[in-house]
Amino acid sequence: MKICVIGTGYVGLVVGACFAEMGNFVICVDNDEEKLNKLKNGIIPIYEPGLEDLIKFNVAEKRLSFSSDLEKAVKESLICFIAVGTPQGEDGSADMKYVYTVAKQIGKALNGYKVIVDKSTVPVGTAEKVAEIIKTNAKEEFKNEFDVVSNPEFLKQGAAVEDSLKPDRIVIGSNSDKATKIMYELYAPYLRTGNPVITMDIKSAEMTKYAANSFLAVKISYINEIANICERVGANIDMVRMGIASDKRIGNQFLFPGLGYGGSCFPKDVKALLNTAKENNCEYDMLKAADSINFNQRKLFIGKVETYYNNNIKGKTFAVWGLAFKPNTNDMREAPSITIINALLEKGAIIKAYDPKAMETAKMVFGDKIIYASSSYDTLENTDALLLLTEWNEFRRPDFNRVRDMLKDKVIFDGRNIYDRSMLEERGLKYIRIG
Template sequence: MRVAMIGSGYVGLVSGACLAELGHSVVCVDRDAGRIERLRRGKIPIYEPGLESLVGRNVAERRLAFATDLEAALRGVDVVFIAVGTPPRRGDGHADLSSVWAAARSVAATLDGPAVLVTKSTVPIGTGDGIEAVLRELRPGLDVPVVSNPEFLREGSAIGDFLRPDRVVVGSDDAHGHQVMRALYAPLLHRGARLFETGRRNAELLKYAANAFLAVKISFINEISDLCERVGANVLDVSRGIGMDERIGPRFLEPGPGYGGSCFPKDTLALARTAHDHGMSLRLVEAVIAFNEARRPAMARKVLEACGGALRDRRVAVLGLAFKAGTDDIRESPAIAVIEAIQRAGGRVRAHDPAAMPHAADCLQDVEFAATAEECLGGAHVAVLVTDWEEYRRLPAARLRQLLRDPPLVVDLRNALDARELRRHGIRHVGMGMPEERLTAPQELAAKAPVPVRHASAPLAAAMASPER
């Protein structure tokens, strides 16, 4: 099939390259002439494992091309994807759909025959209805079903997610739209991928609901991690134990500095705003948003407390700048907020990341960037691991001991390092959701002063204080 992908950013480029890999003829279109020229020269503008070779192979085999001329790209096309950005709108947090509407108007103005128009961008519920209205207004005689086909690509493993998906979701209120999308994804379906066909509005909401639920899981285990630190439990065992329940599952139950990136922050906020527009509150989602926003200053306080409340003129080595391993994306990255808080406390930051340093350099000031992790650690008073890249996990404890100043201290915000091994080499390890040293007797826990309830609502606080409980 002939496919036009409007937008050559993360989603558009990965999706276009993967559709070409499935055997389709794909043209990725973008208004940014510089980006298109770089892509034609084989320069990939994003860090995604395997993407460079995938793009190069499909360009060489003439299944994938890049263009700025939308009219030429749409000539004789079967499927048109809209894969443009939908960032939070300034001021209210709603998804900014200006690029989506511009793409829809451009398609209406230039499409030369019947095709299927697919929204791959994450858009609020009802956006497909609006796109249909634009097409009817500008080209009333054009036969173009509008389909929602949300993406579920994780940065760092996007190619595998596309080619070996949990499910392919297609939302359409038109039988022909479903038929064309089944043909488009036939190579995946023949390999056993599950196709979930539904209405368009259902598909639009499904994407937001999925991301919000994963954000809930992340925030839940982070809150349990905080409780573990208070009561002397170990969140690693707690997480492992609850994750063995097949109704819960182990994924997204690793404690850390909070979620970031291009999806969860904006999608949870957009979902909450959509609910408000319809006269209701998604209280659980709103609580998750608030908790995650508070998580970053809490991580900075954790570093400060581990250093005895004093960071002035101390050298702090920060390992990891991307919001997660496997990407160069620093959008909503906890590392940025942690670094800025360390600097406000007087700490001198040297940082390293295998992929994200060029982007971080554009938004951070007075940070020294190291070429290697060892260079970053050399002479530091404290090491703060924020992003769990595999190369950090492999750092030998003995080498860490040599690089760090005395007394050596590691604040591990991902529980990526072996705490016992570090301690065996004389390194103090401060992790997430675990006591620095295990309690040796139950009576020690019983002897602790009661922990006051914080941030509880008045009814909850009253219920917890009730003698009936």
């Protein structure tokens, strides 16, 4: 099938490459010529395991190409995916200007029947607005030659390629039998494992994405709140977590205490759903609490550092391991590291940081305000304490004797609870964690 994917961010690049991998001919469209030139030369602007090889292979096979000519891409495609950003507005709502701009351009380019797919995370009712914009801008003979479908993505950064090639479910929101049939044909190669395609009305599909992400956000905030109670009463959150996660009704995913969630999805989607609830005169106290708890986890961690140093960290040098909001990505959007590092800098601390993949991203965030180390151990030179902020695998089993010998104050602040207290204390390290 011939497909165009408009937007080459995390979602657009991954789904475009994966559709090409399944034998489709895919044009990825973007208006950023610098990014397109990099992609055409095999330089992938994001880090996602497996993505670089997938893109290079399908470009070589001439199934995947990159272009800034949206009109041409639309004219040559049967299915047009809208995968542009929907950043958070000042009031917490999703900023839809990029989606609507693309819809207008698609309308002007229509030259026959198309399935227009909202892949971006969008508020309920967006498909109706997109259809209206396309129809308004289309030539008279093509005003009814399209259907708009909602097909939300459920990709985890760090495992997005695997999630795209082997989805646990595919949600298709459609009011058109013709469009639904085409979408089933597109996804047929993905369904050999028997995972379901769930068809529903468009508004329900739009709501499903926000509901799923918000549920996971609530789950993360729940375990963080339990961890904080455990700390007060003397219980061990690791033991409590294992005790409740073994219940099949609860499960163990997204049930790890720490600094809370970050990234481009959970913070934005939680606030967008809160905004939708507000616009429709609905109270959503649980989600408000989850959002508040999430931010407070960062403040709590900062407070642990300050308390240890008797509220005087001016001149202290901290080694930071991990800057990305989670492992296996270079994405720092809404990363806890940003809040924590900025707070410590404001109080006069010096930061030496290292991340396996997010160093270039960090330079765009912090500029020259922090020191960029060449390795995890390089951060420890002439450093008072270690702060673990992202649980990359390479940080899980370091040489703790070496860490102890390099740290002046022999203390580790673990924001992800990945270390064993007794093991560290046996090696002469002080250990401060969540819960």
